[in-house]
Amino acid sequence: MTAEVIRISGRQGDLDRIKKAAEIVEAGGLVAFPTETVYGVACRVKGDSLSRLDHVKGRDTNKHYTLHVGQIEEYRKYVPRVGIRVEKLIGQAWPGPLTLVFELSSAELAAQRMRLDGEALQTLYKNDSIGIRCPDHPVASLLLRLVNLPVVAPSANRSGEPPAANADQVLAQVGDDVDMILDGGPCKYGKSSTVAAVGKHGIELLREGVYSQHDLQRMSEVTFLFVCTGNTCRSPMAEGLFRKYLAEKIGCGIDELESRGYKVLSAGTMNMAGAPASAESITACALKGVDLTGHISQHLTRSLIDASDFVFGMTRSHCEQVVFLSPDAERKCSLLARNGEVPDPIGQPQEYFNSCADIIEAAVNARVSELVI
Structure with missing residues (x-):
């Protein structure tokens, strides 16, 4: 069944529409939504929903999914401590087109095991690290805040295909496999976020996107x-x-x-x-x-x-x-x-x-x- 496309344009009733989308995600469904970079697919961190997401994306089940948060301070639930350069970078670049892969020590991971359920821990933390993004888009921010569960959100496209930068492209690629598409118009950048690893070795660019290595150095x-x-x-x-x-x-x-x-x-x-x-x-x-x-x-x-x-x-x-x-x-x-x-x-x-x-x-x-x- 083709996904329902819901236009979000600042008109009356948009809050209720986004609330409905959040309820779908909480119930295990998949919702495509706009960010400032490309459209993503919101998925709760639960095994059945993640298996469905793997099928939609056509990706390896061992692939690392990135946690998405609606407010900057939410990252602290998942990363106990960051250095002053990373703190500066977060303050300069979030919300925005930057995915950070935080490296955690064994002691920090042990502390997270005490706080999070096993499924969330296994899904979000891979190779002693966790990827987190805080999008700079009002629809994304509100949707993520309304879902009362951790949410991952890979780009709304098949693996190996170009990411979708508008709702029509989402519909063409994954429209038959998601439950709803929130159409917030074309994305501001139309390209993927920058990905950087942060930890004891500093800040390392993993994938250039909107931000360059020079930008990361300047902001941190x-x-x-x-x-x-x-x-x-x-x-x-x-x-x-x-x-x-x-x-x-x-x-x-x-x-x-x-x-x-x-x-x-x-x-x-x-x-x-x-x-x-x-x-x-x-x-x-x-x-x-x-x-x-x-x-x-x-x-x-x-x-x-x-x-x-x-x-x-x-x-x-x-x-x-x-x-x-x-x-x-x-x-x-x-x-x-x-x-x-x-x-x-x-x-x-x-x-x-x-x-x-x-x-x-x-x-x-x-x-x-x-x-x-």
């Missing part, structure tokens, strides 16, 4: 900014020491940090741009294996703050200046040292600079240890 780059007064003493020391300990945590060289998706910067609230690090700061950091000889000071600006993900001030007044320049930065700005301010060593003897470097090193170590990479 994490920037740390350290702020003091002149950007010649405290913040350069913090920047240099942070680079050292972050590189050690990641397991790369300091010069590899940017290619790994991390930027570490510093700036000063006084306009002293172009000055080198003080001789005493250079000496204090050299004792700790950090080279500040190439440092050139820069002035703190709103654009620099807005481009940063974490901002650390040496004193409360530095944090206040950050928030004054960019009020939205309050949520991401804090003192570097949790137990107080870092004193200004300017004009003091070398021993004072060394002690200041010790305070900064301890604070940097604490901050780096908190990061989930």
Whole structure:
């Protein structure tokens, strides 16, 4: 029997139509629906429904299906913990044309076994990983939120055939095998989502789609900014020491940090741009294996703050200046040292600079240890 085609166009009654589609999926049926990339086929994560989906797609039963979620935060039910770069990428790219394959540790998988039923676990997790997508389309988002079960949604086409980018193409390919087609018009992109693996080895492009490798790198780059007064003493020391300990945590060289998706910067609230690090700061950091000889000071600006993900001030007044320049930065700005301010060593003897470097090193170590990479 040919599927019922339901036009969704923003008219009265669309909510009820999508509710009906959600009920079909919950009951074990298959519903084709639009996303921003291509049309998908919604299927509940139950053995009988998945067997039918395999038949419709003409694909191997061992093929990995991707979980689809209607709201970003839903992914946390299935992935206990993600690194800061992945968190940034999700915030930039979801909802949107990106499928993420999350790699889980054995401990994380064990925790999921306690939470999910065996069928869902077996279906969604393959090779210690789970693929998740959060589409950017109002019909897809609402449908997925209304189904009270996990939903997978491969593209609405036979295996080996081009994906369907409108309801007519869905009807031509799988119209006799699905129960309903929600016609939301042509898809925005008309091409498949980008697929990337995320885990302990970073972010790896598996399939280019709407987003390129360059796009993923740009959207996932994490920037740390350290702020003091002149950007010649405290913040350069913090920047240099942070680079050292972050590189050690990641397991790369300091010069590899940017290619790994991390930027570490510093700036000063006084306009002293172009000055080198003080001789005493250079000496204090050299004792700790950090080279500040190439440092050139820069002035703190709103654009620099807005481009940063974490901002650390040496004193409360530095944090206040950050928030004054960019009020939205309050949520991401804090003192570097949790137990107080870092004193200004300017004009003091070398021993004072060394002690200041010790305070900064301890604070940097604490901050780096908190990061989930």
